[in-house]
Amino acid sequence: MDLWFTENHTNNVRFGVKIKQQLHSEKTEFQQIDVFETHEFGKMLTIDGIIMVTEKDEFVYHEMIVHVPMATNPNIKNVLVVGGGDGGTVRELTRYKTIEKIDMVEIDKTVVDVSKQFIQQTACMLDDERVTLFYQDGVKFMKKQQDKYDLIIIDSTDPIGPGEGLFTEDFYADCYKALKSNGIMINQSESPCYDKERRELIRANQKIKKIFPLVKVYQFYMTTYPSGYWLFGFNSKGIDPIANDNINNWDNLDLKTKYYNTDLHRASFMLPNYVKEMLAND
Amino acid sequence: MDLWFTENHTNNVRFGVKIKQQLHSEKTEFQQIDVFETHEFGKMLTIDGIIMVTEKDEFVYHEMIVHVPMATNPNIKNVLVVGGGDGGTVRELTRYKTIEKIDMVEIDKTVVDVSKQFIQQTACMLDDERVTLFYQDGVKFMKKQQDKYDLIIIDSTDPIGPGEGLFTEDFYADCYKALKSNGIMINQSESPCYDKERRELIRANQKIKKIFPLVKVYQFYMTTYPSGYWLFGFNSKGIDPIANDNINNWDNLDLKTKYYNTDLHRASFMLPNYVKEMLAND
Numbered sequence: 169m170d171l172w173f174t175e176n177h178t179n180n181v182r183f184g185v186k187i188k189q190q191l192h193s194e195k196t197e198f199q200q201i202d203v204f205e206t207h208e209f210g211k212m213l214t215i216d217g218i219i220m221v222t223e224k225d226e227f228v229y230h231e232m233i234v235h236v237p238m239a240t241n242p243n244i245k246n247v248l249v250v251g252g253g254d255g256g257t258v259r260e261l262t263r264y265k266t267i268e269k270i271d272m273v274e275i276d277k278t279v280v281d282v283s284k285q286f287i288q289q290t291a292c293m294l295d296d297e298r299v300t301l302f303y304q305d306g307v308k309f310m311k312k313q314q315d316k317y318d319l320i321i322i323d324s325t326d327p328i329g330p331g332e333g334l335f336t337e338d339f340y341a342d343c344y345k346a347l348k349s350n351g352i353m354i355n356q357s358e359s360p361c362y363d364k365e366r367r368e369l370i371r372a373n374q375k376i377k378k379i380f381p382l383v384k385v386y387q388f389y390m391t392t393y394p395s396g397y398w399l400f401g402f403n404s405k406g407i408d409p410i411a412n413d414n415i416n417n418w419d420n421l422d423l424k425t426k427y428y429n430t431d432l433h434r435a436s437f438m439l440p441n442y443v444k445e446m447l448a449n450d
Numbered sequence: 451m452d453l454w455f456t457e458n459h460t461n462n463v464r465f466g467v468k469i470k471q472q473l474h475s476e477k478t479e480f481q482q483i484d485v486f487e488t489h490e491f492g493k494m495l496t497i498d499g500i501i502m503v504t505e506k507d508e509f510v511y512h513e514m515i516v517h518v519p520m521a522t523n524p525n526i527k528n529v530l531v532v533g534g535g536d537g538g539t540v541r542e543l544t545r546y547k548t549i550e551k552i553d554m555v556e557i558d559k560t561v562v563d564v565s566k567q568f569i570q571q572t573a574c575m576l577d578d579e580r581v582t583l584f585y586q587d588g589v590k591f592m593k594k595q596q597d598k599y600d601l602i603i604i605d606s607t608d609p610i611g612p613g614e615g616l617f618t619e620d621f622y623a624d625c626y627k628a629l630k631s632n633g634i635m636i637n638q639s640e641s642p643c644y645d646k647e648r649r650e651l652i653r654a655n656q657k658i659k660k661i662f663p664l665v666k667v668y669q670f671y672m673t674t675y676p677s678g679y680w681l682f683g684f685n686s687k688g689i690d691p692i693a694n695d696n697i698n699n700w701d702n703l704d705l706k707t708k709y710y711n712t713d714l715h716r717a718s719f720m721l722p723n724y725v726k727e728m729l730a731n732d
Binding site for chain 1: 454456460461462463464465466467468488489490507510643644669671672673677678679707708709710711713714716717718720721722723724726
């Protein structure tokens with residue numbers, strides 16, 4: 169059988185993945201959710217036709233979204249994940265014994281249910297006793313939080329559809345309010361290579377700069393995302409992800425990782441000139 | 451018109467680029483050469499159906515293949531480029547006034563001619579007075595060189611077809627012999643993400659380790675190459691690309707770059723754990 173999934177990275181670039189079989193397809197009130205078994209990437213979750221997670225390369229995304237803030241501040245105890253229904257971010261967080269509580273607010277329960285049924289590799293720790301799942305709109309949830317979290321991770325889809333509200337200045341201000349004085353906010357920041365993602369990268373960065381005193385961006389390689397080059401934002405009330413002695417102690421935790429290490433942590437903040445320039449000019 | 455170029459990154463992954471028009475198509479005794487005008491990437495040169503150069507992202511590849519060794523040793527005066535018929539590597543080299551002589555050995559003159567005709571962005575400096583072009587087999591050329599070059603850049607295609615001989619232990623030994631005592635060899639090193647490139651990455655690395663005392667690998671983002679994540683090898687008779695005070699002086703040269711900077715230079719050697727492990731285990 170010659171069955172191909174195709175994602176349009178732009179109107180003029182497309183990425184095709186050969187499919188063994190479609191495992192699930194469901195339209196919720198929020199979005200279209202599909203799961204495929206692929207030849208190259210193992211199981212693959214797509215939302216509205218965009219690749220979210222594959223078993224082959226999800227480790228890169230989830231290690232980088234979690235270990236960078238956790239190595240920066242090992243005293244993080246109370247964490248909020250916004251989105252992240254596949255569970256990969258929660259899985260990496262639960263590896264830290266020092267974390268006491270993980271709240272996850274996911275607007276679409278079906279993403280969690282489908283991930284639990286088909287992608288145990290990421291969903292495996294969603295039942296950890298420290299995890300509380302809230303099936304709510306992250307925007308509304310955040311309005312009610314104050315001085316509560318050491319770390320907020322915005323593990324969102326693109327700023328189209330249900331993820332849109334997670335890219336607004338109001339939302340970032342609510343995140344700031346929800347964070348304790350040592351707080352860190354990590355946000356999925358798109359990519360500088362193609363027009364659409366570049367526009368969102370710059371817009372989000374400009375908005376966050378109005379609210380957080382320390383705003384940086386870090387990079388990683390992601391084979392199944394458009395261009396293969398992707399960014400997270402590291403934003404804090406002051407704590408720095410590079411000039412920081414805590415990072416040296418991360419190796420003592422003895423966490424085995426496939427992508428992350430503390431040299432790469434620092435290196436991931438060293439951006440190409442064209443990316444630095446697009447984030448400097450407004 | 452809906453005309454698409456498709457490259458199979460693996461048997462199960464493909465990358466499609468929308469074409470405005472095909473500008474050239476020619477079969478030489480060595481390979482199939484095509485030039486396209488694309489919507490997303492500007493002009494694009496393919497060899498045997500594989501994307502070699504696009505106007506949009508070639509700067510990443512050519513800056514990283516040249517400025518990393520040049521910042522490591524600013525006393526480089528005599529350079530050999532093997533392959534690189536598009537001219538992008540030579541273009542970056544000619545920006546250094548301190549370089550006295552650039553030899554380029556390209557097996558297929560047609561690549562140079564076609565690049566000069568259609569892709570001036572990369573071919574623009576091939577007529578620089580310091581440049582000497584040899585249209586010969588790089589393998590044979592190298593056998594005759596001894597203690598001559600400060601820097602050899604192997605800017606090759608994949609190890610299939612005419613590029614194959616540039617991935618052998620004999621060839622690397624000849625490069626070593628052709629280098630002066632402070633010599634550096636940079637080699638196109640494929641990628642760790644997909645099986646085919648990973649195999650070649652590991653094989654080349656193992657071969658080079660038998661010959662060069664200092665063997666490292668560095669990374670960059672390359673949208674139009676398979677997986678978007680690509681590597682070069684940095685190999686030398688002793689000079690280190692990181693523990694090296696010369697790098698700090700590079701900024702004084704006042705060369706404007708779109709990708710390279712000296713922070714990124716050091717950061718590019720900080721590899722993910724899975725890459726370090728695949729290069730450590732033999």
